[in-house]
Amino acid sequence: KNEVEQSPQNLTAQEGEFITINCSYSVGISALHWLQQHPGGGIVSLFMLSSGKKKHGRLIATINIQEKHSSLHITASHPRDSAVYICAVRLEPGNQFYFGTGTSLTVIP
Amino acid sequence: EPEVTQTPSHQVTQMGQEVILRCVPISNHLYFYWYRQILGQKVEFLVSFYNNEISEKSEIFDDQFSVERPDGSNFTLKIRSTKLEDSAMYFCASKGGGDSSYNEQFFGPGTRLTVL
Numbered sequence: 001k002n003e004v005e006q007s008p009q010n011l012t013a014q015e016g017e018f019i020t021i022n023c024s025y026s027v028g029i030s031a032l033h034w035l036q037q038h039p040g041g042g043i044v045s046l047f048m049l050s051s052g053k054k055k056h057g058r059l060i061a062t063i064n065i066q067e068k069h070s071s072l073h074i075t076a077s078h079p080r081d082s083a084v085y086i087c088a089v090r091l092e093p094g095n096q097f098y099f100g101t102g103t104s105l106t107v108i109p
Numbered sequence: 110e111p112e113v114t115q116t117p118s119h120q121v122t123q124m125g126q127e128v129i130l131r132c133v134p135i136s137n138h139l140y141f142y143w144y145r146q147i148l149g150q151k152v153e154f155l156v157s158f159y160n161n162e163i164s165e166k167s168e169i170f171d172d173q174f175s176v177e178r179p180d181g182s183n184f185t186l187k188i189r190s191t192k193l194e195d196s197a198m199y200f201c202a203s204k205g206g207g208d209s210s211y212n213e214q215f216f217g218p219g220t221r222l223t224v225l
C-alpha cells in the first residue's frame with residue numbers, strides 16, 4: 001500500500017512553463033516535506049508545511065489538510081529545475097516518515 | 110553554511126560482513142535520522158534518534174541494524190551481517206530542536222553501500 005501518492009510520475013516541460021506536482025496522502029500527518037533529489041543522488045529539503053502555503057523564490061508549496069493533498073508549483077521553469085521532486089509526510093503521532101515515489105521533472109531549453 | 114556529512118561515500122562489502130556508516134550531523138541539531146534508497150525505488154525511513162535513544166523505527170530496521178551516537182558529533186548506522194538486499198544509498202539527516210514539527214531536515218550526501 002502507498003501512504004503517499006505523487007502525480008505525475010514523469011513530467012517534461014519547456015523552459016518558462018508553469019509546473020505543478022501533486023501529492024496525496026492517506027494517513028494523519030503532522031508535517032509534509034517537499035524534497036529535491038538531484039541526478040547525483042543528493043537530497044535537499046525545499047519546504048516543510050503543516051498548513052497553508054509557503055513560497056521560496058519561484059517555488060510555491062500549498063497544503064490542504066482536510067483534503068490530504070499538497071501541491072508544489074514552479075513558476076518560470078528553468079533547465080536547472082530538472083530533478084526528482086519527492087513528497088514526504090511525517091506521521092502523527094510519532095517521528096516516522098513515509099515518502100512518495102517522486103516526480104521526475106525535465107525542463108527543456 | 111553548516112551541512113551534514115557522511116563517510117564513506119561508497120562502501121563495498123562481502124555478504125555477511127558488518128558495516129558501519131558514519132554521519133556527522135549539524136552541530137546544534139537534536140534529531141537524527143537514517144533513510145535508505147534502493148536503486149530505482151523510493152526513499153524509505155529506517156530510524157529516528159533523539160536524546161540518545163531511538164524514538165521511532167520502521168519494519169526495515171530489524172535486529173541486524175543498530176544506531177549509535179558514540180560521541181558528541183558522530184551518528185552511526187551499523188549493519189551486523191549484510192545481505193545482498195541491503196545494497197542501497199543510505200542517507201543521514203538531522204533537524205534542530207524546539208517544536209520538532211516545524212523544523213526542516215538537512216540531508217547528508219549519502220553513502221552508497223554495495224553488498225557482493
